Amino acid sequence: MNYKAFRTQLLVLAGFLLFSTYAFAYDPDAVAANMSSTTSQSTQTSAAASGDEKFNPGEMIMHHIADAHDWHIYGHIHMPLPVILKTDKGFEFFSSGNFRNHDTHAEQPYKGTHYTYALHHGKIVVWDEVMHKENEEATHHLLDLSITKNVITLFILVGLMLGIFLTVAKAYKKREGQAPKGIQSFVEPLIVFIRDDVAKTSIGPKYQKFMPYLLSVFFFIFFSNLLGLIPFFPGGANFTGNIAVAMVLAVLTFIITVINGNGHYWRHLFAMPGVPVGVLLILTPIEIMGLFLRPFVLMIRLFANISAGHIIALAFYSLIFLFANGGESAGAGYGVSVLSIAFTVFMMFMELLVAFLQAYVFTLLSAIYFGSAVEEHHHEEHADHAHAH
Secondary structure, eight states: OOHHHHHHHHHHHHHHHHHHHHHHHTOHHHHHHHOOOOOOHHHHHHHHHHTOOOOOHHHHHHHHHSOOSEEEEETTEEEEOEEEEEETTEEEEEEGGGGBOTTTOOBOOEEOSSOEEEEETTEEEEEETTTTEEOHHHHHTOEEOOOOHHHHHHHHHHHHHHHHHHHHHHHHHHTTTSOOOTHHHHHHHHHHHIIIIIIHHHHOTTGGGGHHHHHHHHHHHHHHHHHHHOSSTTOOOOOTTSHHHHHHHHHHHHHHHHHHOOHHHHHHHHSOTTOOHHHHHHHHHHHHHHHHHHHHHHHHHHHHHHHHHHHHHHHHHHHHHHHHGGGTTHHHHHHHHHHHHHHHHHHHHHHHHHHHHHHHHHHHHHHHHHHHHHOOOHHHHHHHHHHHO
16 A cells, blocks of 8 residues: 555645534534533522422433533533634634523523624524524524534544554555554555455455544544543533534535546436436436435444444433432332443443444445445447447
8 A cells, every 4th residue: 555645635625624524513503403502500599599400311411412602521510611602793713611600500691702602502692682582683694613512522523543654654654565563454454354354355456545544534534533522521412413514524425435436337317327217207207316315324323323422421320310310219210220330331342332333334335325436347448349340
């Protein structure tokens, strides 16, 4: 493998992933479409003060798997993140910590230079202080470019990948022909696996052209899944469980497939040889629909499987608090906690397998799509050659 070429293309791909994923992931509307966020913290605080607050597992789970404008560390400790807003009156820059009252830990509006802003179901809106509700007209012109939890995770992932693979490429250059050592021992078997069992078998002789992308997307998904299993900073973000991230990766696969499609690929897509015209009227629309369904399936498969793992683990964990019933049935809570924690630990081990499996499946399907795009139809060529003679 040409590691110098791989390193260069990895840099290009990492940059594209960084900016294109950020372009999707920053949008609160995309986050809201992915998963609805938790109810206002101020409502929870006032309910707790009155003694009426009850544990809501659905709300807790949605809060943990959704994107956020701050990073929850422990208890009431949150790491604020930069808020960048573009309004019809200009840009606003401030810390998301301004949305939280440091004494009561409740959410509160923040009066900026141009407007007053508030977090409403995880989305930053323009707040009308007189009517105590969202100013929908001003919010319509609001563009949120904030550095959210998922965006920070993206920066960490890109830095991690560049650090690992630039180090590995440098080590191969210095220790050419020698046995792998250190981090090379972990990376090389995976590289060889993707090359021999995925790229070569699915794409064929032209596999080398697609290796930089296949390796990059495999390790990008694999590392992000592993990072999501770490329950504390810088882990814990449901990154690949964000539909915007899965969408960008699927679109990249779609673009590479379309760009590399040869004449045989497009002929079979629009007018499959040897098929009657009447059948083509039905078959061609199905083939065209399949062209766009493939990246859609890639996106949904990655998004749903990663999110489902987090949801199941958190659901088992929630059983402790549901059976405890706010402290009224502490014995039941302690009793259930043994099985609940055991199932949660089991799910975490399963998630380790899923972390690799989803990266592998996404890479394999991408390779299959690339293979179908560059495949040469030798039977037609031989038939044409025989007919000419």
